[in-house]
Every structure is written in C-alpha cells, then in structure tokens.
Amino acid sequence: MVLGQRPVRGPSSWPPRGRAWAASQSGHSVRGEVRSERLPVNRLLAALSGVLATLAGVAAGHLAAALLDPATSPVLAVGSQVIDLTPTPVKEWAISQFGTRDKPILIGSVLVGVVLLAAVAGLLARRRFAYGAAVFVLLVAVPAVIAVTRPTAGVSAVAPSLVALVVGLAALAWLVRAAAPAAVGGRVGAPAEDRVEDRPGEAGGPSRRGLLVAMGVVAGAAAVLGGAGRWVASYRTRAVAIDLPAAAKPLPPLPEGLEERFAGITPLQVANSDFYRVDTRLDVPIVDVEEWTLTIDGDVEEEVTFTLDDILAMDLVEKDITLTCVSNSVGGEFVGGARWLGVPLNELLDRAGVGTRADQILSTDVDGMTISTPLALATDGRDALLAVGMNGEQLPREHGFPARMVIPGLYGFISATKWVTRMTLTTYDAETAYWTDRDWATEAPIKPSSRIDTPRALAPLDVGEVVVGGVAWAQQNGGVGTVQVRIDGGPWQDAELGPDVGNDYWRQWFYRWDAASGQHRIASRVVDGDGGPQSPARANPFPEGSSGIQELIVTVG
Known part of the structure; x- marks a missing residue:
C-alpha cells in the first residue's frame, strides 16, 4: 500500500452505515445521543436501587426487632413517635375517619416517606456513593434515636437500626457496583460521566442486565427477611396458655340477646x-x-x-x-x-x-x-x-x-x-x-349514649314494618332506664329493651316502625335510671368524650 493512499474497504464496511455514520454526517455525537436516550432509564434504575436497598435494610431490621423487641423495629419506632407528636385534633380526625385502620394507614405513610428518601439516596449514589450513603445513614439514624430514647429502652434497642444500616448499605453498594462493573478503576462511586455504562458498544448492555439480576436478588432477599420477621413476631406474640382459675362465685350465663x-x-x-x-x-x-x-x-x-x-x-x-x-x-x-x-x-x-x-x-x-x-x-x-x-x-x-x-x-x-x-x-x-x-380531662365519666345499629344510614328500605335497633349505655345514675326513638323530628317514643345485665353493662333495644314511602330521619336517645335524658348538646371527643344525639337518614319505598 502506498503511503498516504486510502485503503480500499470490502463491501461489508463501505459505505459506512448505522447511527454512528448518520451522526457523523449531521455533526451530532453518538455518545451524547445514546446517553440522552438512556438517561431517564438510568435514573429510574438508580432510584429503584435505592428503594430496594432500603427495603432490604428495613426488612432485616424488622427481623432483628422481632427477635429482640418488636417496638424497636425502625418503621414502628418512627410510627410511634409520629403518634406521640401528632396534635390531638389531627389524631382525633384520623380515628374518626379511618377507625381501627388508622394504624395501618400511619405505617403505610411512614413507608411512603422512607421510599421517597430511599429513591433520593439511590439517585445520589449514582453520582457518588458517599452521597447516597449519607442519606441512608440519616434514614436509619432517626429510628435509632427514637428507639433508644423510649422510656424502657436498653442498649439493645439500637440493634435493629444498626442491622438495617449494615444490610441496606451493603445492598446499595452492590447495586451501584452492578450498575457499572466496568467503571473506571472498577471502583464504586466513580463519577457518572466516567462510567462505561454510558458509552455505546461497550458495557451498557451487560451492565444493565447485571443490575437487573442484582435488583432481583435484593428484592427476593427483602421479601424473605420481611416474611421471616413477620413469622417470628407472630410466633413470639402467640397466645401462651395459662391455667386460668374459675371465679370464686361464677356469674350465671348471660341471657339470650x-x-x-x-x-x-x-x-x-x-x-x-x-x-x-x-x-x-x-x-x-x-x-x-x-x-x-x-x-x-x-x-x-x-x-x-x-x-x-x-x-x-x-x-x-x-x-x-x-x-x-x-x-x-x-x-x-x-x-x-x-x-x-x-x-x-x-x-x-x-x-x-x-x-x-x-x-x-x-x-x-x-x-x-x-x-x-x-x-x-x-x-x-x-x-x-x-x-x-x-x-x-x-x-x-x-x-x-x-x-x-x-x-x-x-x-x-x-x-x-x-x-x-x-x-x-x-x-x-x-x-x-x-x-x-x-390536655385531656383528668376526670372523664362515660357519658350516656344510644347507638342505632340497624337500619344503616342511607339504607333503602321497604314500605311497612321496619325494626330500628341498637345498644345504649348509662353507667352512672342507675344505668339505662329506657331508650327512645324519634322519627322525622316528631315526639320521642319508647323502645323495647333487651335483657338487663346490670348498670355497668349496655342494653340492647328495638323499636317497630311503620315506615311510609319517602326519605326519613331516625334518631335515638337513652334516658338513665334517674330519668335524665341523653344530652343533645354536640361535643367532640376531646377533651372528655363526645355527646349529642345520633340521627341518620333512610329511604323507604
């Protein structure tokens, strides 16, 4: 070949084809184009890596807490602190809106916050591992401090949080390394711009496949650890049978309700x-x-x-x-x-x-x-x-x-x-x-009250006899004297009472109503044994219990 002469290429290599050739003709960088196309996906995988690593750490911490003390579980510790710090009006609103579901909702809310911070940790770790690790340490430090400051906490209270920290950081480091196995120097935490994963034709494909495999392993480990924690906690909180003696003078069986x-x-x-x-x-x-x-x-x-x-x-x-x-x-x-x-x-x-x-x-x-x-x-x-x-x-x-x-x-x-x-x-x-x-009351006697169990509010009813029924209680002043029902704001009518178990126990009641077609309002109240009617004054539960008359709307016909 003559020096300086352009070599002759075979038919397979000339003319140049593909995106590399097109990019060179248009003046655009192939590397820049590929990186811009893959950047959202890489960020999503980085965020998901942070979430999975955190879930693995939380699951491991939950298992450690189940073996030691369930209250020291990182999520439960934060949730308990949230309960303590929640203003009373907000707490009462949650109970009134969600009832006994307020606790699962609270735990779910804590987990959502943890997941969001975990995603941030994953994104930061993509740039520098130390940044993501710092966020993860902060995530674990909060429940650790809460756990050790509980009134009866011992030194072991911090153990579940430490377990969560070690497992979570290890999982995050592995996922970051799996995302860039050919990073410059092979080191975790290499700057994103130096990683081969963003270069076409090099380690991008294998790196992503390796990351997905690693993510699957971490997710599986989190599921296993979390399941083991639930099983251990369930096993330890199972009923332990004791030899319960009978009463010295047993009461007769309760009457039929x-x-x-x-x-x-x-x-x-x-x-x-x-x-x-x-x-x-x-x-x-x-x-x-x-x-x-x-x-x-x-x-x-x-x-x-x-x-x-x-x-x-x-x-x-x-x-x-x-x-x-x-x-x-x-x-x-x-x-x-x-x-x-x-x-x-x-x-x-x-x-x-x-x-x-x-x-x-x-x-x-x-x-x-x-x-x-x-x-x-x-x-x-x-x-x-x-x-x-x-x-x-x-x-x-x-x-x-x-x-x-x-x-x-x-x-x-x-x-x-x-x-x-x-x-x-x-x-x-x-x-x-x-x-x-x-600021709740120091003396809070139970206020007499009546509750309508049937029919339900907004229930569609047939014309004719409808049984209105429920329970009532008045533990002071002679217990329940009678229960009364009012239809559409009319006069109070006496209901029939169920069996009398004592002044400290509630009474069931029912009222037979001849219901006509249309929409109707039903209310009930209790009158105590001394003749005092239930208070109609509306009061919220805080600070000494609710009061007022329950009234509901039904449709007949």
Missing part, C-alpha cells in the same frame, strides 16, 4: 376477636408471664409486688362491664360489653395500704406508657378490677395479656391500662401521665 331475633343488632356480649382496640401501640408487646410482676408503690404503707401466680391464687371475681373509648364519636364503634375475670382493685390496694396524700393512681405498662386514674373514683365502691380473663378466656395479647385495669363508668384513657406492670399512688401535681400531658 336481641341479636338472635333481629339481624344487625350488636351481640349482647362482644367476642374477643371483635372487641374494639384503640391505643397508641403499633405492635403488641411480648410479655414473659414467668417474669411479669405488678408493683404497687408510691404513697403506700408498704410497697408490694405480685407475680401472675400470686394474682391467680387470689379469689377471682367475674363482672359484666361495658368499656368505651373517649375517642368514640356519637354512634361510633369504640364501645363493647364483655365479662371480665380478675381481682378487685381495692383488695390489691389494701394490701399495700393507701396513704393520705395520693389523689391518683399512675399506672404504667410494660413499655412505659402511663395513665392517670382518679383515686377517689377508682375506690368509691364500683367494681374496679385487675382483669386476667375476658369472656371465659385468658386476656388476648392485644387486649392486655397478662393483666389490665378495668374500671366501669370511666373512659378507657383514664381507667383501662393494658399490659400494666406498676401502679404508683401519687398526686396530679407531682406526676402527669401521657394523656394529661396532652
């Missing part, structure tokens, strides 16, 4: 699985019955401590008591009747000897949650209990196993401490509890 005659009316006795649950916990505490104790201290003659065996060896009593949550709105679902088995609270207090200064019982659960109960109301002769049984069974874990307070006539936020482990006799000036710190 109206639910047997009229569909839609709430059962006279609510099954444990259907009993409402409202508390601040996102998990159920794991209590070792062999180590559980109840201590009564403070302004007492002698501090006393009881084991569960000590409690079960006492003469147990049965009491039929209706519990109501202060967050229950008029016509709400957070109320239920059950038969409780336990020791009279006065008997336990007498063993300690109550002093002369105390005006409250500050009860504390196994995780440090505190509730204030007015001492005068707890000891005025009402059937206040330390309950160990519910409806013929041991207490379910979600309802306070192994022991809880049950005091009739008072809203649960000042009377129904679950998982209780300490009762301190003290004064309101000396000690404040969780709800009093949030």
Whole structure:
C-alpha cells in the first residue's frame, strides 16, 4: 500500500452505515445521543436501587426487632413517635375517619416517606456513593434515636437500626457496583460521566442486565427477611396458655340477646376477636408471664409486688362491664360489653395500704406508657378490677395479656391500662401521665349514649314494618332506664329493651316502625335510671368524650 493512499474497504464496511455514520454526517455525537436516550432509564434504575436497598435494610431490621423487641423495629419506632407528636385534633380526625385502620394507614405513610428518601439516596449514589450513603445513614439514624430514647429502652434497642444500616448499605453498594462493573478503576462511586455504562458498544448492555439480576436478588432477599420477621413476631406474640382459675362465685350465663331475633343488632356480649382496640401501640408487646410482676408503690404503707401466680391464687371475681373509648364519636364503634375475670382493685390496694396524700393512681405498662386514674373514683365502691380473663378466656395479647385495669363508668384513657406492670399512688401535681400531658380531662365519666345499629344510614328500605335497633349505655345514675326513638323530628317514643345485665353493662333495644314511602330521619336517645335524658348538646371527643344525639337518614319505598 502506498503511503498516504486510502485503503480500499470490502463491501461489508463501505459505505459506512448505522447511527454512528448518520451522526457523523449531521455533526451530532453518538455518545451524547445514546446517553440522552438512556438517561431517564438510568435514573429510574438508580432510584429503584435505592428503594430496594432500603427495603432490604428495613426488612432485616424488622427481623432483628422481632427477635429482640418488636417496638424497636425502625418503621414502628418512627410510627410511634409520629403518634406521640401528632396534635390531638389531627389524631382525633384520623380515628374518626379511618377507625381501627388508622394504624395501618400511619405505617403505610411512614413507608411512603422512607421510599421517597430511599429513591433520593439511590439517585445520589449514582453520582457518588458517599452521597447516597449519607442519606441512608440519616434514614436509619432517626429510628435509632427514637428507639433508644423510649422510656424502657436498653442498649439493645439500637440493634435493629444498626442491622438495617449494615444490610441496606451493603445492598446499595452492590447495586451501584452492578450498575457499572466496568467503571473506571472498577471502583464504586466513580463519577457518572466516567462510567462505561454510558458509552455505546461497550458495557451498557451487560451492565444493565447485571443490575437487573442484582435488583432481583435484593428484592427476593427483602421479601424473605420481611416474611421471616413477620413469622417470628407472630410466633413470639402467640397466645401462651395459662391455667386460668374459675371465679370464686361464677356469674350465671348471660341471657339470650336481641341479636338472635333481629339481624344487625350488636351481640349482647362482644367476642374477643371483635372487641374494639384503640391505643397508641403499633405492635403488641411480648410479655414473659414467668417474669411479669405488678408493683404497687408510691404513697403506700408498704410497697408490694405480685407475680401472675400470686394474682391467680387470689379469689377471682367475674363482672359484666361495658368499656368505651373517649375517642368514640356519637354512634361510633369504640364501645363493647364483655365479662371480665380478675381481682378487685381495692383488695390489691389494701394490701399495700393507701396513704393520705395520693389523689391518683399512675399506672404504667410494660413499655412505659402511663395513665392517670382518679383515686377517689377508682375506690368509691364500683367494681374496679385487675382483669386476667375476658369472656371465659385468658386476656388476648392485644387486649392486655397478662393483666389490665378495668374500671366501669370511666373512659378507657383514664381507667383501662393494658399490659400494666406498676401502679404508683401519687398526686396530679407531682406526676402527669401521657394523656394529661396532652390536655385531656383528668376526670372523664362515660357519658350516656344510644347507638342505632340497624337500619344503616342511607339504607333503602321497604314500605311497612321496619325494626330500628341498637345498644345504649348509662353507667352512672342507675344505668339505662329506657331508650327512645324519634322519627322525622316528631315526639320521642319508647323502645323495647333487651335483657338487663346490670348498670355497668349496655342494653340492647328495638323499636317497630311503620315506615311510609319517602326519605326519613331516625334518631335515638337513652334516658338513665334517674330519668335524665341523653344530652343533645354536640361535643367532640376531646377533651372528655363526645355527646349529642345520633340521627341518620333512610329511604323507604
């Protein structure tokens, strides 16, 4: 070949074809074109890598928490702090709007926030791994601090967050490396502009395939770790059978309720699985019955401590008591009747000897949650209990196993401490509890109220006889005297009452209405045993319980 002569190419190489040739003719850069086309996809994969790495870390942390203490799980720790910091009006709004679904919604909201920050971490790690790692460290630091500052937290409380940090960072580093196996120097965190993944014809295809495989592995690991955590938590919180003694003087069986005659009316006795649950916990505490104790201290003659065996060896009593949550709105679902088995609270207090200064019982659960109960109301002769049984069974874990307070006539936020482990006799000036710190009332007797269970609001009904029915309660002033129904603002008409179980228990009721065609308004109210009608004044649950008359609209014809 003569020096300087242009070599002759074969038919396969000349003339030049493809995007490289077209780009050279138009003056555009092939590399720039390919990079601009692939940039959105690369960013999406980077964000998804951050999310998957975070989910793997969270799943690993959840598994570690299930083995140690479920409350230290990173997501649950943040969720619990959110509950504590949420203003009361917002909290009440969430309960009224979502009911018992408020906690899953809260956890889901926390996870959405975590996912968004995780995506940011993935995008930053695409530029420099250190940037993404810094965001991930911040994500883990928040639940770690929250977990170790809980009232009963120990050194091990930070372990799940550390596990989440190590696993998450390792997964993120692997995914970043998988995205650029041929990066300059082969190092994680090489600048994006230096990576071969953005150069046509080099490592772009294999790098993406490798990343997708790595992402699949991380996603699978997250699923396995998360599933294992759920299984371990479920196994550890399973019911541990105890030998529950019978009451010294068992009550007769409850009479047949109206639910047997009229569909839609709430059962006279609510099954444990259907009993409402409202508390601040996102998990159920794991209590070792062999180590559980109840201590009564403070302004007492002698501090006393009881084991569960000590409690079960006492003469147990049965009491039929209706519990109501202060967050229950008029016509709400957070109320239920059950038969409780336990020791009279006065008997336990007498063993300690109550002093002369105390005006409250500050009860504390196994995780440090505190509730204030007015001492005068707890000891005025009402059937206040330390309950160990519910409806013929041991207490379910979600309802306070192994022991809880049950005091009739008072809203649960000042009377129904679950998982209780300490009762301190003290004064309101000396000690404040969780709800009093949030400006809820210190004395909150349950307000008499009636609820319409059937028909449902806006229900279409046939012309003719319609059974209107529900439940009512009035635990002070002689219990339920009668229940009255009003149609379209007319006069109050007496309903028929179901069986009488006692003043501390609700009453079922029904009213036979001859319904004419059209739209109608139905209201109900309770009149207590002393003749006092339910208050028509509308009041929100905060700070001492709701009031007002439930009224609903139905269509007939």
